[in-house]
Amino acid sequence: MSAKNPTASPTTTAKDRRRWAQYLVDERAEARVYRELASRKAGEERAILIALADAEGRHEEHWLRLLGGEPAKLPVASLRTRMLANMARRFGSIFVLALAQNAENRSPYDDDPHATAAMRADEKIHGEVVRSLAARGRTRLSGSFRAAVFGANDGLVSNLALVMGIGATGVAPGFVLLSGLAGLLAGALSMAAGEYVSVRSQRELLHATQPNNDADHVLPDLDLDANELALVYRARGLDEATALTRAQTVIGAAHASDRTVPYRRQPEAAADLETVGSAVSASLASFGFFASGAIIPVLPWIFGLSGVAAVVLSLVLVGAALLATGAMVGLLSGAPPLRRGLRQLAIGFGAAAVTYVLGLAFGVSVT
Template structure:
């Protein structure tokens, strides 16, 4: 009869940590499922069940060495806190990253099934996270990136002017000018972008009167097919589509009220036109507010009358914290490690400020 080899202290410690992490991850998925309904809830519960099976694996592996329950690692604890206090988008982004970095791939004590499960879990979580990102990607990304632009550009502007030896009043004036100029520029650009996109889509939309005249066309020389060919259909597809439309319109009764279509069409056009203008103004206002919020932070110390040097130090500290926050959020949304993205954003922002400061010294 074979005797089982006793695990080493290192193995016992590692297995206990695995056990604690699996138990905590199962709790995270159940907490997320509690806030969901339908298919997404079912998927999250099944992931929790899988983590519980992994927990059972390490319990059996430890046997008499299972010991008292331990705390999971800090990353897993943080995910549990996120699951309880924030939406699933950020938590799932962290879980996606954690599942992708599973240690089971390089650990001989973990079964091949465990490693395979973790790889599958990463893809499942990725799919759930993508759905969540799509729901918030537009407005939320605009907010984060708009604020980030304001932070970096206005800090660089203020620090650059400071390098030239300008007094506090000049720094404040420069910062306020940079805030207004940048925010107005962002708003104008966003307005033009949305408006132009709407106009482009409107220009690409087929005009209704073209198809309404199909009933008057010659069936043997039906030029309606040219419309569909111009939209990219092949010759045969366009001919088939045109014939279908032609016959449908031919079968309409003469009692159809053509005037109602004539009156309804302008109303639809007007409604769409107002919708595009409304979206453009909304996008412009949002961009203005997001940029202005970020650009305000570097000038807060000077608004309160601080001297140049201490004010600059406070501004750099405030902007650094804000940059790390926006960078971390960007990382979470993108499914990347938030700390690395936070540090990258910090380096970019302070690097830009450092360059402008050196340029300011040249003109001092």
């Protein structure tokens, strides 16, 4: 067996062939995922996704050679790969790409002697390619999505802690309900106001640091030899010689045409503002998602439950929501979703436990 191009050998076992067949169907399924995503894209992103699918096709051919052709019976694709395919058909690419990034980074070829070095290298590079593609979607989501996710989690945790603490004192169910609804409204308004001020201030800061074209109309009057405009470019970080050359070009054009020639060219500033997002949309998202998270702990009391039954159901509902939001953040950040979900669950239940114990200390136990 060549280390550079592994082939089947007389010592090949049935277990080896089953593993190769699994690799074969997984490579085919992954290629379909990339082609499905490519069908919804255009331009460079489409070309990149098609190239990834073609690379998976080359890996598929390798396993076919080792198997000696198409097996009579093939296993089903792995659960992860089938889930990716279903998501690619039904949802946006950002979640699929985030999952694919994790998958590419955990390639089974690293420890398989029958995979070529080129295949192992392909998988590592694919992880970086998918990471870059996913980063574009993460940037577009970063403004309102950040407010939405953190708003929902804050609503879940803060109102769960509130109703657990109030409920542990042994007060009437109606009082727990009113406390939860008051906490929902107060928290949602506070989150919305805070998010608006935060994003608005950030946008104003970016605007204040952007170069403007207020002085464009005086460019034709500048002395070409003295060239004060060069100081502008030097203040922006250019060296003296480059700044002087650029300033002479701009002023020379202004003199020649006797008209205003804008000297401001800052395309990255628009990208920064897009990343920050709209203050109003972030505020509304924060309010809505905090409220949607904060209502969940109160649902058992809304539907007339009380005592231990209400507490247990509230914990179950909030636990499921915390796992879901934590897993979603994990997916979008390229991190293991289960680990992020469990971390979020531990944080939420930890806060609720503290207030529950305090409620017991100042009241009576829930009956």
